[in-house]
Amino acid sequence: MKVSTTVALLAAAGAQAHYTFPRTKYDGTVSADWETVRITENHYSNGPVTDVNSALMTCYERDPGVGAAKTVNVRAGSTFTFGVGSSVGHPGPLHFYMAKVPAGQTAKTFDGKGAVWFKIYQDGPSGLGTGTLKWPSDGKSEVSVTIPSCVANGEYLLRVEHIALHGAGSVGGAQLYLSCAQINVTGGSGSLNTGQLVSFPGAYKATDPGILFQLYWPTPTSYINPGPAPVKC
Numbered sequence: 001m002k003v004s005t006t007v008a009l010l011a012a013a014g015a016q017a018h019y020t021f022p023r024t025k026y027d028g029t030v031s032a033d034w035e036t037v038r039i040t041e042n043h044y045s046n047g048p049v050t051d052v053n054s055a056l057m058t059c060y061e062r063d064p065g066v067g068a069a070k071t072v073n074v075r076a077g078s079t080f081t082f083g084v085g086s087s088v089g090h091p092g093p094l095h096f097y098m099a100k101v102p103a104g105q106t107a108k109t110f111d112g113k114g115a116v117w118f119k120i121y122q123d124g125p126s127g128l129g130t131g132t133l134k135w136p137s138d139g140k141s142e143v144s145v146t147i148p149s150c151v152a153n154g155e156y157l158l159r160v161e162h163i164a165l166h167g168a169g170s171v172g173g174a175q176l177y178l179s180c181a182q183i184n185v186t187g188g189s190g191s192l193n194t195g196q197l198v199s200f201p202g203a204y205k206a207t208d209p210g211i212l213f214q215l216y217w218p219t220p221t222s223y224i225n226p227g228p229a230p231v232k233c
């Protein structure tokens with residue numbers, strides 16, 4: 001009894017610092033948790049992926065092959081938001097990636113495997129060289145991205161990823177928090193050149209300078225986001 005109480009308290013303390021991206025908000029409509037986002041393996045623990053070579057890097061799915069109940073219709077060029085459970089509690093960069101669903105599949109059925117992903121957003125810190133870095137997502141309970149106006153119409157997986165760097169000074173110390181929403185894009189011009197598509201796992205190495213990173217000392221003077229450059233219309 002005593003032991004299990006202690007374990008429960010420790011688990012609760014860890015869960016407070018960790019986080020998930022379980023819901024979406026679009027045009028003022030907020031989804032239920034895991035209704036438009038595939039339920040993740042950490043939906044209860046809120047814990048991170050720490051092995052960038054793990055199959056969980058795709059969408060962190062608890063139930064591969066099941067998909068989320070709903071796909072959100074979105075207009076190219078509009079703003080799409082993920083709600084955070086409960087807030088981005090650790091410092092680090094925010095990334096968004098999209099993967100177009102292949103012909104014959106849907107956003108509900110596509111597994112997101114293979115070289116299918118392009119990056120649509122990344123951010124970096126302010127305060128480089130000062131010893132105190134600030135990240136745009138610090139403490140946020142919602143994170144948003146603009147769906148590029150030039151994407152092709154159709155169904156996509158939209159992958160949000162936050163990389164917590166507080167322990168990233170040793171290999172395997174970075175904490176990746178991520179999930180995938182199912183979206184259906186209309187109004188896109190289709191002129192986007194996505195460049196080289198990447199896979200998850202595969203896009204990152206444990207020793208990439210943006211993954212293996214000393215956040216505190218020596219004082220960082222630069223930050224290099226892992227993965228490809230974000231696409232431009």
Ligand SMILES: *[C@@H]1O[C@H](CO)[C@@H](O)[C@H](O)[C@H]1NC(C)=O
Nearest residue numbers: 071073106154155184185186
């Ligand atoms: C995606 O949008 C197109 C165009 O509006 C529509 O025909 C199609 O049914 C939508 N698919 C889903 C899964 O909502």
Ligand SMILES: [Cu+2]
Nearest residue numbers: 017018019090
């Ligand atoms: Cu945490």
